Amino acid sequence: MNNRIKKEVNKVNVQSKLNALNEFWSPKIIGELNNQQVKIAKFKGEFVMHHHQNEDELFYVIKGTLFIKLKDEIIELNTGEFVIIPKGVDHQPYANEEVSVMLFEPKNTLNTGNITNTFTKPNIDTI
Amino acid sequence: MNNRIKKEVNKVNVQSKLNALNEFWSPKIIGELNNQQVKIAKFKGEFVMHHHQNEDELFYVIKGTLFIKLKDEIIELNTGEFVIIPKGVDHQPYANEEVSVMLFEPKNTLNTGNITNTFTKPNIDTI
Numbered sequence: 725m726n727n728r729i730k731k732e733v734n735k736v737n738v739q740s741k742l743n744a745l746n747e748f749w750s751p752k753i754i755g756e757l758n759n760q761q762v763k764i765a766k767f768k769g770e771f772v773m774h775h776h777q778n779e780d781e782l783f784y785v786i787k788g789t790l791f792i793k794l795k796d797e798i799i800e801l802n803t804g805e806f807v808i809i810p811k812g813v814d815h816q817p818y819a820n821e822e823v824s825v826m827l828f829e830p831k832n833t834l835n836t837g838n839i840t841n842t843f844t845k846p847n848i849d850t851i
Numbered sequence: 852m853n854n855r856i857k858k859e860v861n862k863v864n865v866q867s868k869l870n871a872l873n874e875f876w877s878p879k880i881i882g883e884l885n886n887q888q889v890k891i892a893k894f895k896g897e898f899v900m901h902h903h904q905n906e907d908e909l910f911y912v913i914k915g916t917l918f919i920k921l922k923d924e925i926i927e928l929n930t931g932e933f934v935i936i937p938k939g940v941d942h943q944p945y946a947n948e949e950v951s952v953m954l955f956e957p958k959n960t961l962n963t964g965n966i967t968n969t970f971t972k973p974n975i976d977t978i
Contacts, residue, residue: 733921733935736932737932755935757909762955786931800862801862806862806863830885
């Protein structure tokens with residue numbers, strides 16, 4: 725251990741962080757490691773179909789049901805389930821009811837990938 | 852999307868994967884993305900104090916209570932909480948009762964870091 729630098733190690737309660745979110749499709753950063761970020765978001769309604777050129781993306785459902793439409797299928801994720809969308813794969817998240825999601829992806833991954841529209845959030849806060 | 856390669860996209864139910872574990876301190880891989888791995892493990896008792904020279908490590912508690920002893924403090928993680936242990940930071944996980952944990956760390960991170968002992972698992976299966 726490098727004792728010259730005091731590294732802060734703080735635990736994160738995911739639900740407490742989710743409680744602070746009041747906007748759909750607006751991810752926030754809650755952790756960073758190995759040039760990857762942990763994000764949370766609440767989804768309801770339909771997002772835009774998009775892909776990420778260079779980033780694989782993990783969606784883990786904390787609470788609720790998330791659908792992810794792919795080219796040929798729809799994946800249904802319930803509480804405690806995750807899926808990894810490989811880079812280059814078109815995907816469109818949607819949710820009939822509010823769903824709370826945790827995401828893992830490389831730092832600076834843009835939420836709408838190759839698309840720019842009103843959903844695009846170029847600057848994401850850490851909470 | 853690259854249509855020349857059919858990429859398989861399968862969801863993972865974390866609890867179902869945990870149900871297949873029957874040994875403590877024996878992590879299994881359940882996902883891989885961006886040269887990182889998602890692992891699960893069940894812990895009970897006391898692990899060895901160690902650090903990872905180059906890898907930050909995330910511990911997310913799926914069910915139960917996990918303690919992580921650091922140099923100057925003990926972190927208590929309950930269900931739905933995570934902590935990121937930065938590279939170089941000595942840490943010793945322990946659990947008084949069985950706890951189910953999900954981990955995120957770079958591919959090929961060794962579970963005992965700088966230490967080699969009976970806990971060391973150099974080859975980890977994907978389940």
